[in-house]
Amino acid sequence: MKTPTVIIDGSSEGALQQPPLPVARQQLEMSGLADEGLREEGKPVIVADLYRAFKEEKRTLVDIAWEQQRLHESRRWSVMEMLAAIDVERVSQSDRLLVWNAGRAELTTKPGADRLARLSDTECRRWQEKNPVVASIMQACGTWSRYWNEEEAHHETSFNRLATLFAMDRVTDETFIEFRKVFPDDDMLRTLTLLAISEIVAAVNYANCARVIQEPGLKALFKQVGADEIQHMNYFIAFAKGLVDSAEYAPKEAFSVAHFFLRDGGEVYGSKRQHVEQRGTHVNWWDHLEYREGMYSPDAIDKKETLIFNALKRITGITVSSAEEVEDKWMELVGC
């Protein structure tokens, strides 16, 4: 009997109300080739056990791309319809600042997705002879990056268009181009973990914004974007888990990045850190959020930490429950 592939329910609405979703509580479905017909009739899903899917179930990139397409189509929404439902005049000054910040932050997602597409393909070709399963996981990741890019375009354009309708400070072309700088390349497991954590931070921020916003249309927009970010997090975790499961990538790389965010004065504190690194190479969105007087600040560090611990568990199988434990485990994995 085949062991079932873990599949994450494609619907992520409400995920933030129950942050640490243990794998056992997520929807599990059989995904052997024998029940392919049944699977395609059901709800589209994120295939969370990619290594098993390629290695043992002999699923192909065409199978995985089809599932990605089904999920993408099931979740599509219209920026124009969503904006039309917002009563611009009723949005408070404080909530307008949340929109303005979100629009600037979202500008950095496109270079992230562009880089992921390029890096995934390079890594795919590097692994093709040595480990075809890893090559397939890389290619599945690069293939999915087109959906990520498109979905993030919804976020960027909706927030920036709204800021324009609010007659707020325009993002200058200079800033726009600056925020489009492409990140330098890094180890793929680190990259995927960083992206998963970045989605966690963004999703928690948006969920908290949605909670305080009064205008119903704007509240719905922040909820929708937050739900998208949770879906993206689930994808990044699935790709990262696939790399760890292949044994070609060391779990320490996932812990390295988590530690970087969670350490004292780490990245999870965003622009509120005492010292924010000035980088000539690229823009980290979380370094560039601006908090102005009267503006709600969606920190919720505890919730972000809990979701990061959960992500580490799903990627590496290792359980941690505090920033200190992340550091201890990371140092143990690093060795001398």
Next chain:
Amino acid sequence: MADTGELKAYIQKKFCENVGLPAEEVFGPDLTLAAIISRSERMTNSVDLMESFARTANALRKDHGIRIRLPALALDTPISKVLEVFLQEVERSQGRAA
């Protein structure tokens, strides 16, 4: 128990082994962390640098029984400052143990 001078030399040696650069190239001109990353062929970014600190701290624990917390420092910090922070941590750790 090793004295401060010995521990300082040990930390310098271990850190340089981890980053793959000679001590005179790192501590002689008192390079910044950013400069060390750019000169080391083993490192591409801050995460690699943090791992070098972690390995150095692990070695300190293994060989001298001293457990320290890792510093979070900006990339324009000179390595002499990092060494100072490590030694302060050693003192703090030894003070706690005494």
